[in-house]
Ligand code: ZN
Ligand code: ZN
C-alpha cells in the first residue's frame with residue numbers, strides 16, 4: 085500500500101469572507117485529497133490526508149492560487165496522527181465562526197468574472213448593477229455588526245431567490261457564502277430622480293443618467309461608500325458648473341475613466357501606476373497630465389498642478405454607466421457633500437442636501453452602512469504612497485512587530501483617521517476628514533462606534549494630540565478613561581516607525597503644515613531624535629511669524645511679507661522694496677501686516693515648512709490666495725518640475741539648490757530661513773525664471789535637511805531616518821531626500837500604506853501612546869530659545 089500522511093495547515097491573514105474555504109475545497113478535490121477546512125479565531129485550519137508528494141503540491145499551490153482578495157500573512161504546516169482517514173473533503177462550520185478576531189475585509193472592486201457576466205446578454209446578471217461574488221463587491225460599507233453574515237448587513241432586506249440561494253450554498257460556486265449575493269430577481273435596484281427629488285419613470289436608469297451627463301448635467305450617483313457628483317470631464321462648462329455649485333474654485337477633481345486606454349489618452353500611466361489603477365482596491369491614482377492634446381479632458385478639472393487623480397470603474401454600476409454609448413468616456417467624480425460636510429450616504433439626505441448641486445439623482449435601495457471615500461495614491465519611483473486611505477484599504481489592519489498596549493488613538497483635527505490597537509493589530513479607520521462641523525464630528529463618532537462594534541472592542545485607554553483644542557483630543561479626554569498626549573510631529577514619526585516595524589531610535593524629519601509644538605510656537609519643519617516613548621527636537625527651520633494666525637495659511641501673500649520681514653526687518657516691508665507680485669498689496673493691508681509683525685500682534689512664531697512653501701510661492705507671484713490646503717505648495721512643485729524638465733541643471737538638482745546656512749544654538753541645529761530669503765530676493769532682482777527659483781528652493785531644503793542629518797548622525801550615531809509630514813507628498817522633495825540620504829548611507833523610511841500627512845497621525849499616536857509600561861508618558865520637549 086502507498087504511504088499516506090496527515091497534515092494540518094494553519095493559514096493566517098485575510099482569509100475569511102474572501103472565498104478561501106471554497107478555494108481550499110476545490111484545490112483539495114482536484115488533487116483527490118480527503119480532509120476538512122474550518123474557519124477558526126485566527127484564520128483557516130486545514131486537515132489533509134494523502135500521499136506525501138500530493139500534500140506537498142497542495143502546500144505549494146495554496147499561496148500561489150489563493151483568491152485575489154485574500155492576504156496570506158503566514159502558513160504553518162505540521163504532521164499529525166490521524167486515526168481514521170477521511171474519504172472526502174468537507175467544509176466545516178465552527179461555533180465561533182465570524183468572531184471578531186478575524187479581519188474585516190474592505191470593499192473590493194468588480195472582478196473580471198463578474199464584469200464578463202454583466203456584459204454577457206445570455207447571463208442572468210446581464211446589465212445588473214449590483215453583481216458581486218466572493219472575489220469582489222461591498223464588504224465594510226454594508227456590515228452593521230459581526231459576524232459578517234447577510235442578516236448583519238444592509239443586504240438583510242433582500243431575501244435571496246432560489247437561483248442565488250443555490251449559488252450561495254454550493255462550495256463549487258464563485259458565490260459560495262458571498263454575503264451580498266444578488267441578482268435582478270431578488271437584489272437591489274436603481275431609481276432615477278430629478279433635482280426636486282421627484283422620481284422620474286425611466287425604462288433604463290443607466291441610459292437616462294448617461295444621456296443627462298452627455299448633455300452637461302450634474303448627476304448625483306449613489307455609489308459604494310457614498311454619493312458622487314458626476315459631470316462630463318471633457319466639458320469645460322460642465323466642470324465649471326460643478327465647481328460653481330460646489331463652491332470649489334480650484335481644488336483638483338478626480339476623474340473616473342471608462343477603461344485603462346481612455347485614461348492613457350489623457351495621462352501618462354507608468355509601469356508602476358498601471359497595476360495600481362487595476363488593483364482590487366481601485367484607488368484614485370495621481371497621474372501626470374498629458375499636455376497639448378487636441379481631445380483632452382477639460383483644463384479646469386485639475387488646474388495648475390500638472391497631474392490629475394484618475395480611477396477606473398470599481399462597481400458594476402459605474403462600469404455599466406461608463407459603457408453606455410452616450411456616456412462621456414471620462415466623468416468627474418467628486419464626493420457628494422456640501423463644503424465642510426461629510427459625504428452623503430442616505431437617499432433622503434442626498435436628495436435634500438445635494439438638490440442645489442445636482443440636476444438628477446441616480447439612486448439605489450441598498451443602504452450604505454458606513455461612509456467610505458475613495459482612496460488616493462501616488463506612485464513615487466517604485467513606491468506607492470497612500471495620500472487618502474479609505475475604500476479598498478480600510479479597515480485592513482497592520483500587524484505591529486513590537487508590543488503595543490490596546491487603545492484607541494483619536495487622530496488629528498484635519499484629514500482625521502482614528503486607530504484601534506487590539507491584539508497587536510492596528511486598525512486604522514477610513515479617512516474621516518476635517519472635523520470642522522458637527523456633522524463631521526458625528527461621522528467621526530459613528531465610525532468609532534462602528535469599528536468598535538465590528539471588532540468587539542471597548543477601549544480603556546486613549547491617545548490624543550497635544551493640541552488642547554483639537555475636537556478629537558477633547559473626545560479622547562472626555563471618555564473618563566486614562567489618556568496619553570502625543571506631540572503632533574512625534575506622532576508623524578511614530579506612524580512611519582509603526583508601518584515599518586521600527587523600535588530603535590531614529591532621526592525623524594517632519595516637514596508639515598502646522599502642529600502644536602508644546603512651547604507655544606507652531607512646529608512644522610522639524611528634525612527629531614525620536615524613540616517610541618520620547619523625542620528631542622534636534623533641528624528645525626528658523627522661526628518666522630504667521631501674521632493673522634490661520635489667515636496666514638489661506639493667504640500666502642501674508643507669508644511672503646513675513647519672510648521679507650524676517651530677512652530684512654522693517655525695510656523689507658517698504659513698498660519700494662517689495663518684489664513686483666507683492667506691489668498689488670494695498671497700503672492699508674501692508675500697514676496692518678507691518679504693525680502685526682513689528683508689535684507682535686496676532687502673530688505666531690512658527691517653523692512650518694508648509695508656510696515657507698506658501699511664502700516662496702507668493703514672492704515669485706505664483707499664488708497669493710489659496711482655496712484649498714496645499715495649493716501654493718503643489719503649484720510651486722509643478723513649476724519647479726516644469727523648469728527641471730525644460731532645462732535640466734548641469735549639476736544635480738541638489739547642487740542647483742541655494743546654499744543653506746545652518747547654525748548651532750542651545751544644542752539645536754537651526755536652518756536659516758532669513759538667509760534663504762536673501763538668496764531668493766537676489767534671484768528675483770536678477771530676473772531669474774520663477775521656475776528656477778522654485779527649483780533652487782527645493783534644492784535648498786534637500787541640502788539643508790541632509791546637512792543637519794549628517795551632523796546629527798555624528799552626534800547620535802543614529803543612521804535610520806524617517807520622512808513624514810504633509811510636505812513629503814512633494815515628489816521632488818521626497819525622491820530628492822531619499823536619493824541623497826541613501827547615497828550617504830542612511831537607511832530611509834517613509835509612509836507608504838499609511839499617509840505621511842495627518843491621516844497617519846492616529847497610527848503614530850497609537851504606536852507611541854501604546855509603548856512602554858508607564859501609564860502616563862513623559863514627553864520631553866526642548867524649549868526653543870531664540
Ligand atoms: Zn466578482
Ligand atoms: Zn437572486
Ligand code: FE
Pocket residue numbers: 572576596597598599809810841842
Ligand atoms: Fe501634521
